[in-house]
Amino acid sequence: MEPKKRTLQLPVSLVGPTDLGRLSRELANIDEQLLQLKLRQPGGEVKLPKTTQLMDQLLSLNRLNLLQPADRTWMREAMEAIRQNAPVVQISFSVDPSTAFLEKLMAWLRREIHPYVLIGIGLQPNIAAGCVVRTTNKVFDFSLRQNFAKKQDELQKALLSAPAPTPAPAPVAAPVEPAP
Amino acid sequence: MTIWWLVLILVAIGSSGIAFIWLAVRLNNNALPGKDPNASLEDAANRDVEHIFNEAFREELRNRGRLHFEKIIGENAMFLQQDLRLTTSQLNEYMKTEITHKLTEEFDKYEQSIMDAKQLAIESIQKTNTAIDEQRAAMSQQVQQEIMAEKQQLLERFESRMADVVNHYVIAAIGNQIDLNDQLEYILTELEANKQAIIEDIQHGT
Numbered sequence: 001m002e003p004k005k006r007t008l009q010l011p012v013s014l015v016g017p018t019d020l021g022r023l024s025r026e027l028a029n030i031d032e033q034l035l036q037l038k039l040r041q042p043g044g045e046v047k048l049p050k051t052t053q054l055m056d057q058l059l060s061l062n063r064l065n066l067l068q069p070a071d072r073t074w075m076r077e078a079m080e081a082i083r084q085n086a087p088v089v090q091i092s093f094s095v096d097p098s099t100a101f102l103e104k105l106m107a108w109l110r111r112e113i114h115p116y117v118l119i120g121i122g123l124q125p126n127i128a129a130g131c132v133v134r135t136t137n138k139v140f141d142f143s144l145r146q147n148f149a150k151k152q153d154e155l156q157k158a159l160l161s162a163p164a165p166t167p168a169p170a171p172v173a174a175p176v177e178p179a180p
Numbered sequence: 181m182t183i184w185w186l187v188l189i190l191v192a193i194g195s196s197g198i199a200f201i202w203l204a205v206r207l208n209n210n211a212l213p214g215k216d217p218n219a220s221l222e223d224a225a226n227r228d229v230e231h232i233f234n235e236a237f238r239e240e241l242r243n244r245g246r247l248h249f250e251k252i253i254g255e256n257a258m259f260l261q262q263d264l265r266l267t268t269s270q271l272n273e274y275m276k277t278e279i280t281h282k283l284t285e286e287f288d289k290y291e292q293s294i295m296d297a298k299q300l301a302i303e304s305i306q307k308t309n310t311a312i313d314e315q316r317a318a319m320s321q322q323v324q325q326e327i328m329a330e331k332q333q334l335l336e337r338f339e340s341r342m343a344d345v346v347n348h349y350v351i352a353a354i355g356n357q358i359d360l361n362d363q364l365e366y367i368l369t370e371l372e373a374n375k376q377a378i379i380e381d382i383q384h385g386t
Contacts, residue, residue, distance in 0.1 A: 128351035142370035
């Protein structure tokens with residue numbers, strides 16, 4: 001019976017290539033520290049390396065144990081494969097997105113687009129609202145600016161057909177009470 | 181009758197001549213035998229002269245001559261002074277008349293020159309004013325046309341860019357007011373609508 005091929009699941013908090021690179025460096029650091037612990041003489045004080053929250057989520061999601069060299073090796077190879085092959089989508093927002101927002105967006109992207117998709121976050125304050133998505137060869141503009149541009153003719157017609165505003169009446173001075 | 185008168189006259193003349201000659205001879209015979217008669221006459225004349233023209237008479241004559249000479253000199257000086265005054269007066273009058281005449285002529289010429297120059301200046305100023313007015317009118321018209329063209333161009337540009345202006349204003353006004361979490365549903369809807377295109381591009385790009 002052929003063993004079931006394992007696939008690395010990425011947590012939604014792992015957003016972009018930067019996070020993936022950070023995880024790779026952390027994994028290499030942990031691997032190095034465990035190797036040093038292995039080389040130490042027995043009876044000495046053992047201090048396990050600390051892991052980040054993102055690493056914890058990755059390990060928990062994939063049920064991996066960093067103390068197992070096989071898991072570390074497999075994890076390293078899988079992350080290297082993802083780093084080389086994962087599709088990267090650039091998404092620009094008008095403001096810096098929050099973590100909760102990114103997690104929801106990543107959940108949808110991993111579910112609907114690609115399980116290993118990574119996104120690069122950009123800022124474009126002039127789009128007002130929405131976002132601009134850039135894939136390898138295309139640009140999808142979902143911004144409010146683009147929406148306004150599409151409906152510019154309708155707005156222009158509406159503005160031209162609007163009646164001229166009537167001038168506001170001049171303010172009347174408040175009556176002055178006579179002095180007692 | 182006439183002949184008798186003529187003879188009578190001739191006789192009278194002859195008698196007178198004979199008497200004169202006799203008197204002269206007589207006088208000559210009465211002179212001193214050892215002296216020159218001419219010298220006695222000169223002496224007598226000198227004595228008469230000395231007797232008549234003595235020192236007082238000569239002094240009187242000199243005084244009279246001096247007075248007469250002074251009188252003549254004074255009269256001549258007075259005449260000369262009068263002539264000189266008259267000449268000076270006439271000369272002054274002449275000079276005055278001539279100078280006045282010359283000055284009047286020069287002033288007339290000068291005035292005429294000034295009038296000519298003034299007329300030329302006035303004509304030049306009028307021409308310049310006319311040219312300036314024409315140029316001002318042309319420039320004003322040109323400026324008006326350019327202003328109208330610019331206004332029309334601005335109006336057309338404003339009308340064409342009015343929607344952009346409104347869009348820009350709306351985007352600038354509400355851009356920072358919309359929470360990104362509120363946009364999540366809209367973004368996911370748009371992503372869902374373009375999901376297939378995104379997948380295809382990712383697969384082809386990958």
